Amino acid sequence: MATLTTHPDCVPLVSYRFGKGATNIDKYLELDGYKSARKALELGPDAIIAEMKTSSLRGRGGAGFPTGMKWSFVPKQSARPKYVLVNGDESEPGTCKDRLIFEHDPHSVIEGVIIAALAIQAKMGFIYLRGEYRYLIEIMEKAVADAYAKGFLGKKILGSDIDLDVVVQTGAGAYEVGEESALMESLEGKRGVPRIRPPFPAVVGLYGGPTIINNAETIATVPHIFRIGAAEYAKLGTERNGGTRLFCLSGHLVRPGVYELPMGYNLKKMIYEVGGGIPNGKKLKAVVPGGSSTPVLLPEEIDIGMDFDQVGKAGSMLGSGGVVVLDETVCMVEFALRTMKFYQHESCGWCIPCREGTDWLKKSLTRLHEGGAVDKDIDNIRYLAENMLGRTFCPLGDAAAMPTIAFVKKFRKEFEDHLEGRGCPYHRAAQPEPALV
Amino acid sequence: MSTQPAQPGTIFSPTLAARFDRLVTLYPVKRSALVPMLLYAQDEIGYVSDAVIAEVAARIGITELDVRNVVSYYSLLRTKPAGKYHVQVCTNISCMLRGGNEILDHCKKKLGIPNKGVTPDGVFSLEEVECIGACSWGPAAQVNYAFHENLTPESMDQVLADYRAKAQNGGGK
Amino acid sequence: MADVTFTVDGKKLTAPAGTLLIEACRAHGIEIPAFCYYPGLSLQAACRMCVVRIEKVPKLQTACTTPVAEGMVVTTESPEIAQARKATIELLLGNHPLDCPVCDAGGECELQDMTFKYGAHESKFADIKNHRDEQQWSPVVFFDRPRCILCYRCVRVCGEGMDVWALGIQNRGSGSVIAPNQQDHLDCEECGMCIDICPVGALTSGAYRYKTRPWEMSHVGTVCTHCADGCKTTLGVRRASDGMEIVRGDNRDKSGINGDFLCIKGRYAFDFANRDDRLTKPLLRQPNGEFKPVPWDEAIEFAGKRLREIRDSRGGSSIGVIGSNRTTNEEAYLLQKFARTVLGTNNIDHHRTADYPAFAAALAGISDASLRDFASAKAVLLLGNDPTEQHPGLAWQLRTGVRLRGLHLYVANHQNIKLRRQAAAFLQIREGDYAPLIAYLAGNDSALDGNGEAKAFREAIRAEESLLIVFGAEFRGRDIEALVQFGSSLPSVKFACLGDYANSRGAADMGLYPDLLPGYIPITASAQFAQEYGPSLPSQPGLDLLQMFDAARRGELAALYIVGSNPVARYNLDPAALRNTFIIAQDLFLTETARLADVVFPAANLYEKSGTVTNTFGDLQLVRKAADRAGARTDFELIVRLAAAMGANVKQLVPFEHRGVRADMGQARGAQSGEADRHGVWLAAHHLEPKLSPFDPFAILDEMQRLIPAYNVPRLDLLVGNDQHSRSGPASGLVQIQTAAARRDLVLPSSDTLFTSGTLGRYSSTLSSVLESREPAETAAD
Numbered sequence A: 001m002a003t004l005t006t007h008p009d010c011v012p013l014v015s016y017r018f019g020k021g022a023t024n025i026d027k028y029l030e031l032d033g034y035k036s037a038r039k040a041l042e043l044g045p046d047a048i049i050a051e052m053k054t055s056s057l058r059g060r061g062g063a064g065f066p067t068g069m070k071w072s073f074v075p076k077q078s079a080r081p082k083y084v085l086v087n088g089d090e091s092e093p094g095t096c097k098d099r100l101i102f103e104h105d106p107h108s109v110i111e112g113v114i115i116a117a118l119a120i121q122a123k124m125g126f127i128y129l130r131g132e133y134r135y136l137i138e139i140m141e142k143a144v145a146d147a148y149a150k151g152f153l154g155k156k157i158l159g160s161d162i163d164l165d166v167v168v169q170t171g172a173g174a175y176e177v178g179e180e181s182a183l184m185e186s187l188e189g190k191r192g193v194p195r196i197r198p199p200f201p202a203v204v205g206l207y208g209g210p211t212i213i214n215n216a217e218t219i220a221t222v223p224h225i226f227r228i229g230a231a232e233y234a235k236l237g238t239e240r241n242g243g244t245r246l247f248c249l250s251g252h253l254v255r256p257g258v259y260e261l262p263m264g265y266n267l268k269k270m271i272y273e274v275g276g277g278i279p280n281g282k283k284l285k286a287v288v289p290g291g292s293s294t295p296v297l298l299p300e301e302i303d304i305g306m307d308f309d310q311v312g313k314a315g316s317m318l319g320s321g322g323v324v325v326l327d328e329t330v331c332m333v334e335f336a337l338r339t340m341k342f343y344q345h346e347s348c349g350w351c352i353p354c355r356e357g358t359d360w361l362k363k364s365l366t367r368l369h370e371g372g373a374v375d376k377d378i379d380n381i382r383y384l385a386e387n388m389l390g391r392t393f394c395p396l397g398d399a400a401a402m403p404t405i406a407f408v409k410k411f412r413k414e415f416e417d418h419l420e421g422r423g424c425p426y427h428r429a430a431q432p433e434p435a436l437v
Numbered sequence B: 001m002s003t004q005p006a007q008p009g010t011i012f013s014p015t016l017a018a019r020f021d022r023l024v025t026l027y028p029v030k031r032s033a034l035v036p037m038l039l040y041a042q043d044e045i046g047y048v049s050d051a052v053i054a055e056v057a058a059r060i061g062i063t064e065l066d067v068r069n070v071v072s073y074y075s076l077l078r079t080k081p082a083g084k085y086h087v088q089v090c091t092n093i094s095c096m097l098r099g100g101n102e103i104l105d106h107c108k109k110k111l112g113i114p115n116k117g118v119t120p121d122g123v124f125s126l127e128e129v130e131c132i133g134a135c136s137w138g139p140a141a142q143v144n145y146a147f148h149e150n151l152t153p154e155s156m157d158q159v160l161a162d163y164r165a166k167a168q169n170g171g172g173k
Numbered sequence C: 001m002a003d004v005t006f007t008v009d010g011k012k013l014t015a016p017a018g019t020l021l022i023e024a025c026r027a028h029g030i031e032i033p034a035f036c037y038y039p040g041l042s043l044q045a046a047c048r049m050c051v052v053r054i055e056k057v058p059k060l061q062t063a064c065t066t067p068v069a070e071g072m073v074v075t076t077e078s079p080e081i082a083q084a085r086k087a088t089i090e091l092l093l094g095n096h097p098l099d100c101p102v103c104d105a106g107g108e109c110e111l112q113d114m115t116f117k118y119g120a121h122e123s124k125f126a127d128i129k130n131h132r133d134e135q136q137w138s139p140v141v142f143f144d145r146p147r148c149i150l151c152y153r154c155v156r157v158c159g160e161g162m163d164v165w166a167l168g169i170q171n172r173g174s175g176s177v178i179a180p181n182q183q184d185h186l187d188c189e190e191c192g193m194c195i196d197i198c199p200v201g202a203l204t205s206g207a208y209r210y211k212t213r214p215w216e217m218s219h220v221g222t223v224c225t226h227c228a229d230g231c232k233t234t235l236g237v238r239r240a241s242d243g244m245e246i247v248r249g250d251n252r253d254k255s256g257i258n259g260d261f262l263c264i265k266g267r268y269a270f271d272f273a274n275r276d277d278r279l280t281k282p283l284l285r286q287p288n289g290e291f292k293p294v295p296w297d298e299a300i301e302f303a304g305k306r307l308r309e310i311r312d313s314r315g316g317s318s319i320g321v322i323g324s325n326r327t328t329n330e331e332a333y334l335l336q337k338f339a340r341t342v343l344g345t346n347n348i349d350h351h352r353t354a355d356y357p358a359f360a361a362a363l364a365g366i367s368d369a370s371l372r373d374f375a376s377a378k379a380v381l382l383l384g385n386d387p388t389e390q391h392p393g394l395a396w397q398l399r400t401g402v403r404l405r406g407l408h409l410y411v412a413n414h415q416n417i418k419l420r421r422q423a424a425a426f427l428q429i430r431e432g433d434y435a436p437l438i439a440y441l442a443g444n445d446s447a448l449d450g451n452g453e454a455k456a457f458r459e460a461i462r463a464e465e466s467l468l469i470v471f472g473a474e475f476r477g478r479d480i481e482a483l484v485q486f487g488s489s490l491p492s493v494k495f496a497c498l499g500d501y502a503n504s505r506g507a508a509d510m511g512l513y514p515d516l517l518p519g520y521i522p523i524t525a526s527a528q529f530a531q532e533y534g535p536s537l538p539s540q541p542g543l544d545l546l547q548m549f550d551a552a553r554r555g556e557l558a559a560l561y562i563v564g565s566n567p568v569a570r571y572n573l574d575p576a577a578l579r580n581t582f583i584i585a586q587d588l589f590l591t592e593t594a595r596l597a598d599v600v601f602p603a604a605n606l607y608e609k610s611g612t613v614t615n616t617f618g619d620l621q622l623v624r625k626a627a628d629r630a631g632a633r634t635d636f637e638l639i640v641r642l643a644a645a646m647g648a649n650v651k652q653l654v655p656f657e658h659r660g661v662r663a664d665m666g667q668a669r670g671a672q673s674g675e676a677d678r679h680g681v682w683l684a685a686h687h688l689e690p691k692l693s694p695f696d697p698f699a700i701l702d703e704m705q706r707l708i709p710a711y712n713v714p715r716l717d718l719l720v721g722n723d724q725h726s727r728s729g730p731a732s733g734l735v736q737i738q739t740a741a742a743r744r745d746l747v748l749p750s751s752d753t754l755f756t757s758g759t760l761g762r763y764s765s766t767l768s769s770v771l772e773s774r775e776p777a778e779t780a781a782d
Ligand SMILES: Cc1cc2nc3c(=O)[nH]c(=O)nc-3n(C[C@H](O)[C@H](O)[C@H](O)COP(=O)(O)O)c2cc1C
Pocket: A058, A059, A060, A061, A062, A063, A064, A065, A067, A087, A088, A089, A090, A091, A092, A175, A176, A177, A178, A179, A180, A181, A213, A214, A215, A216, A218, A219, A394, A395, A396, A399
């Protein structure tokens, strides 16, 4: 069982019910469950969206789009049914937070869906879980069944005359399916290839109907906003970055773990105090602040508040909240290679720059790391990444290009040290496959 | 196990067949059931066989080509049998920093198979996988769907030993 | 939609709002490169070649997905854009085999062209390319994976365009690959659209691959000889030791009435022309019953002499003539004129595949529908026939109309034909219920076992503001009359009648009937023709095809001249009937019929001659000589020579001294096998000036146009290769054709499928190999 880690600076808001047995609907109800949904029902669509705007909640999936604004884009009148789609595909390396929510507080996701559905007048919601999280399917399906049994879902929910169905869906292994339009394709039973935008999902989404797509944490946060009040919630964070967030600390830390901290929490403090600093007396070399797609920060760049705006100003992104910490023993070429290997493996293959670009970057980085590179390779790697940036069909290409550009820029010397004959100056060159016994 | 009678003309167990009957009714379009169906079918049959493809295509009313296009897209779906216990070791960045590669190499040596190999007795198969969402508890691996986290070579040995014992006792997945 | 004004590269342009930028630019001559974009197919935005800069938008945008908007300011070429495109090409070339010197697409490759334009000449990558062996997916489709740039055009054209859905995409990322529906092979209509649309050489054709280079061929746009849709096909020809050989059929410039489309026959089934077993020497039957190859002059003199003897001794009515569905209009016209004025007989007929005379009579001067009309039709009613198999070009137009223009297609058929999938309403009726259906549509409720479906069908049709009614050979005689009558009660309607071969309609229009002259003029009302042809024109209707065979059996048919037709096999006739008949057969192969002949003339096919043909919709098109085969001669030349050998006045038969246009005999491409020289020698020997020759099919066009008003289309348009819709029906309402009741129904539909084409189809190795490759699957099914 994956668990939350705590620290005195933590603010248990989304994690309020973690570890308290809230998978049980009675326990959930005991802990203020489904009260927010009732509140929202009384408020009605416009007031719900106004509250959401007040909360200044920004999407926890990566891009940080203001959630209230996203909901407000859904047209009031629509010939086709509207949908709420929860993105629980959680696949960004360095990120393992949504899993905790589904595991510990499945009803908060369902309640979030109810509020979102009330806001846009949708009659159907989907909760999409990545295939690897098979065990969560059982938890979620049970929670949904319980919610139906108690009248929170199904016909005339909460005693109103509103109907709402919720279906739990599983993926089957594909990072790209986390991208919102690919997610809809996957949910429609197709290959997880993104769609052309515009039209945006809020107007033409799932099955052609207006659809809001939110990260699982975003959705799970919604009932808590109504529980404590939108203004209260906003105050927890920084300007335009309301509330708290589940940060996933991983890598070279004494106390890695998932912590709920206020938006804008200082990164340096997060690493040295919350995460307990770098183990074995090693020095910090670099930090990937928001999942593998975000450009790496140098130790001198980490005295920043962890919100979308401040990290952006520092030249990186807050992303999915996955803070990956690297100590001085890490070979940056190997790290860049592993990162690229991921994107190469996960590119959907639709557009040329991403499909071919990730493949050639992986090949070049492999050669560089193994010591078979030629001089022009380093410039070539940067050239490739720069020519992918902003030219791909969906942001996956950018997600592969941005960190690569940063690695080459910030650690060029280390890349040069790998040139022909020299190989990896660190302990671990790529090892041959072990001989078979 | 449910006591439903076997459905004629299906390769699936009565429980799964019944589940599929329901699944296609849940969505505005039948096809939405495709990915879950394939994954659940694989869980039961062991892989997405030609017969699985044919039946799923028929159940949804699409061509086998359509099904294959989708099957081949998703990395969890395989068209060849794996071992009874499919060991999936994450080597992505967070796990790598904490020894994911070492765990993978250790498994290769221990099981005597390369990445994507299957042991001759069919008990284990091994695969290096991308991030499985256990970054803060890395290095991590999944055996079938069960997570094993904060691994060391020693604890990995124990994990493998437990599964081997389970296999010998005729245990399920 | 309203027009918007926007600026591209400094130029102010206008286009309807919503037009895609790439299309709007193309319409104004600004070419934006694209691999994945293809007009009429769903948008991909996958190749990223069409990126342009739009003012006030941070990133480069794909022109293929951006609709034009008022005030938009666009730059389509700049160093930034060139760099983006160059980088994309570099990425593609990274794994591209660069086997351009042997690749079929070399010289016709969009990747090559773009590389040339954007100069991605530097090798960026030191890594080894992924090699994969090429795969054969069907007799005609080969796939060379490393060359594929994954533009998905093939997948879309197969699915969206053809409604076949035989291609898919498997795996993901750099492992993505185009895959056929049967894992390692294709089960499809073998149309080759995927090959045609592939911008590189990833999909290549079994018929063409590794045979030649594009620039070594001459490319001649002509009309397909197979079905009656009359698709334009461009033949790639090159010199061979025995003439000009056809190496490729394709749809190069998409300028024909078929638009983007060609089916397997138009694309590959030209190969009968290159067969080794083609007739190339005249054959003369010897007393021992065997054929002996003889020189041309000997064969023609012999045949002419015998015909003359028979005519003079037993009268013209003892001679029969059977014409062809695949010769040109000029040849068909000449044949009937030869029969009537030289042989002195009205015993002339052909293998009828539709009841065109009844159709012409029923229309009585109303125009019928051109195939082009289907490209803009709002609603179509399809009665009978299975266009997917028998009129693939029409089927394409119907599918395209439904998909892109919201065409309402109504289908009534006794079978579950595939086009029901595009139909707004599909009504399945019993095979014998076509006539009752019309009565029902016309308002007779008791005509059809009226069910709700039929009622809704009728109401929907009646609610259409304009309708094209297209019907198959299920309708003949009175049924056609009834159908036209019903149609005329609707607000705006046009009709089309579906026959089967390249020039079945032309054969009918040209009067290959015992009772009808060109233009469906009854033989009994032939005053104008008598004036033109002279008094020798026999005034009584002759024998139809079956009557000729009956007469032969009775010993009353002394001679039979059969041009490009195989009635023995097609009508399953008893060869013994012809035992005492002198037979001259003109054909490409020694068919069941030719085998019975006393004299056999090796004939050229439609790809080896010039002239015009008329598709079943009445669209008149130019055929241009592309290929030739030493030894074979055009039917036109043979008829003239035969007439001359009979002592007829050739100038009377072919008024070649008038002003005319010289046919394209293919000289420019060397496709003549001495044809011009041969004509010159003959002319000199006959003291004629070799200015315009009697062998020039256009020498007779004036006369045709004069006598058949429907064919009086603008000559220039015709000659530059534009299809011209003939004004169908008899000259006017003046003459009443005897219809239905009085006529014998000899209509015998070909029942061809996509992979057969009458007798000719049997000689296509491609069609045969496709049929063979499908056999196991078909037997497995039952
Ligand atoms: C390649 C790619 C992968 C993504 N993966 C995820 C994911 O796993 N989970 C997620 O919530 N959002 C993911 N996103 C972001 C989604 O597209 C979308 O922005 C998000 O679900 C919106 O929710 P939010 O507004 O609540 O953040 C991904 C985006 C991209 C481009």
